[in-house]
Amino acid sequence: MLALRRSSVAAGFFGAVLAAGATAFAGVTGSIHDFSARGWTGGESCKVCHVPHHAEQTLADAPLWNHTTTVAAFTLYRSSTLHKTVGEPGTRSKACLSCHDGTVALNSFGGAVGGEFAAGRALVGPDLSDDHPVGIAFYHAPGLVCSNCHGGRPMRLVSTLPFFDGKVECASCHDVHNQRVGGARLVRTTLAGSALCLHCHPK
Ligand code: HEC
Ligand code: HEC
Ligand code: HEC
Ligand code: HEC
Ligand code: HEC
Known part of the structure; x- marks a missing residue:
């Protein structure tokens, strides 16, 4: 049996910085996810999404989560040419969807209930x-470059x-902590x- 780590996320925040390597990592500050200028944050950017203690436990694998989580019923992607089954969005996706599905306010975190919702794009x-x-x-x-994803x-x-x-x-595709560099949307x-x-699709 091959021993594969379950997640390839480089351990810890600084690991992620290193792993980002040549890609344009620039951090939360000043990014589109930096809400610290809004009155409801008290000037702190992380706490809208994370808290060091008493974290939200409804999403099992959302890291030290502080945002109210979505309970929406999702309509899943369907296609006759898929090889794998589309399941419910995983914990890490639900963390994003807790703002991006529009059912929970951006400023509903730390137990507070806000009224500002995601809009537009x-x-x-x-x-x-x-x-x-x-x-x-x-x-x-067929045709994948194995070394894109496996090594050691x-x-x-x-x-x-x-x-x-x-x-x-x-x-998998987005870095929520990134800035919008080169016009791309946090990819x-x-x-x-x-x-x-092409990393995942040998086309
Ligand atoms: C808009 C919401 C949001 C903000 C703001 C935010 N994070 Fe995150 N963070 C997430 C989500 C969602 C994940 C899980 C997805 C992932 O692993 O990329 C995550 C994952 C993490 C992780 C674990 C995975 C990794 O990348 O190492 C750390 C550590 C982290 N955040 C720290 C921070 C810190 C420190 C700040 C403030 C400077 C911050 N985050 C701001 C949403 C946010
Ligand atoms: C992290 C890996 C990953 C990345 C990056 C990725 N995909 Fe995918 N994509 C998948 C997987 C896994 C599936 C499901 C494949 C299956 O079950 O056959 C999929 C499915 C699809 C499908 C649907 C196929 C079908 O049969 O309905 C399309 C189209 C697609 N991806 C296009 C893209 C495009 C365009 C990009 C770049 C913007 C992209 N993908 C980036 C992993 C990825
Ligand atoms: C606290 C709420 C919140 C969470 C959690 C959150 N987002 Fe966002 N995100 C927003 C808002 C609000 C905007 C639009 C901000 C604006 O237009 O000023 C946005 C914008 C974006 C954009 C568009 C960037 C651009 O340049 O147009 C992407 C991509 C994105 N988010 C992905 C994610 C992903 C992926 C996650 C989870 C890993 C996530 N977001 C988690 C609130 C959130
Ligand atoms: C885009 C990333 C990617 C590429 C490229 C890739 N793999 Fe994988 N591979 C994965 C993921 C994700 C898993 C599942 C790991 C897990 O569940 O922990 C996996 C699992 C495996 C496993 C374990 C058995 C299984 O199917 O779960 C084998 C063996 C494997 N890959 C071989 C290969 C070979 C050989 C190549 C080149 C032809 C290759 N992989 C290319 C992402 C990739
Ligand atoms: C397979 C890769 C992939 C996955 C998975 C993915 N995105 Fe994206 N997303 C992209 C790309 C590529 C763009 C467009 C970037 C650009 O053109 O600047 C984008 C754009 C966006 C935007 C900006 C609006 C738009 O439509 O361009 C938002 C918001 C967003 N994604 C949120 C999400 C959320 C939330 C999830 C999970 C439910 C998610 N994305 C999953 C690749 C992905």
Whole structure:
């Protein structure tokens, strides 16, 4: 049996910085997810989403989560050509959807109930049928470059794009802590030459 780490996320925040390597990591400050200028944060950017103690436990694997979590019923992506089954969005996707499905206010965190909701392009909504599937296991299509994602002995998962329990979630493609660099929307690797897509799809 091959021993593979369940998630390729580099351990810890600084690991993630290193793993980002050539990709444009620039941090939360001044990013689109930096709400510290809004009155309801008291000037702190992290606490809208994280808290060091007494974290929200409804989402089992959302790291030290402080935001009220969504309980929406999601419409999942469907397609006759899929090889894997689309499941409910995983914990890490539900963390994003807790603002991006538009059912929970941005400023509902730490037990407070706010009234400011995601709108415009940021509103993904609970209908995920027109979105790239999440909550779906990785499919090994013929022609993949193994070293994009595996390395070492025993073989480990070392993908720069993380999987969560082997599944694709929002955070596989997006770095929530990033800035909008080069026009791309918080993606973990460049869209130039379709590099992001080609990492997982040998097309
Ligand atoms: C808009 C919400 C949001 C804000 C603001 C935010 N985070 Fe996160 N953070 C997330 C989500 C969602 C995840 C889980 C997805 C992932 O692992 O990328 C996460 C994961 C993490 C992780 C674990 C995974 C990793 O990347 O190492 C750490 C550590 C972390 N955040 C620290 C911070 C700190 C420190 C701040 C403030 C400077 C911050 N976050 C601001 C949403 C946020
Ligand atoms: C606290 C609420 C909140 C959480 C949690 C959150 N977001 Fe956002 N996100 C927003 C808002 C609000 C905007 C739009 C802000 C604006 O337009 O000023 C946004 C914008 C974005 C954008 C568009 C960036 C751009 O440049 O247009 C992306 C991509 C995104 N978020 C992805 C994610 C992902 C992925 C996660 C989870 C890993 C996540 N967000 C978690 C509130 C959130
Ligand atoms: C885009 C990333 C990616 C690429 C490229 C990739 N794999 Fe994987 N591989 C994964 C993921 C994700 C898993 C599931 C790991 C988990 O569940 O912990 C996996 C699991 C495996 C496993 C364990 C058995 C299984 O199916 O769960 C084997 C063996 C494997 N890959 C072989 C390969 C080989 C050989 C190649 C090249 C032809 C390759 N992989 C290319 C992401 C990738
Ligand atoms: C397979 C990769 C991938 C996955 C998975 C993914 N996204 Fe995206 N997302 C992208 C790309 C690529 C863009 C467009 C970037 C650009 O053009 O700047 C984008 C754009 C966005 C935007 C900006 C609005 C728009 O439509 O362009 C938001 C908000 C967003 N994603 C949120 C999410 C959320 C929430 C999830 C999980 C439910 C998610 N994304 C899953 C790749 C992905
Ligand atoms: C982290 C890995 C990953 C990345 C990055 C990624 N995808 Fe995917 N994508 C998947 C997986 C896994 C599936 C489900 C494949 C299956 O079950 O056959 C999928 C499904 C799809 C499908 C639906 C296929 C069908 O049969 O309905 C399309 C189209 C697609 N991806 C396009 C893209 C595009 C375009 C990009 C870049 C913006 C992208 N993907 C980035 C992993 C990824």
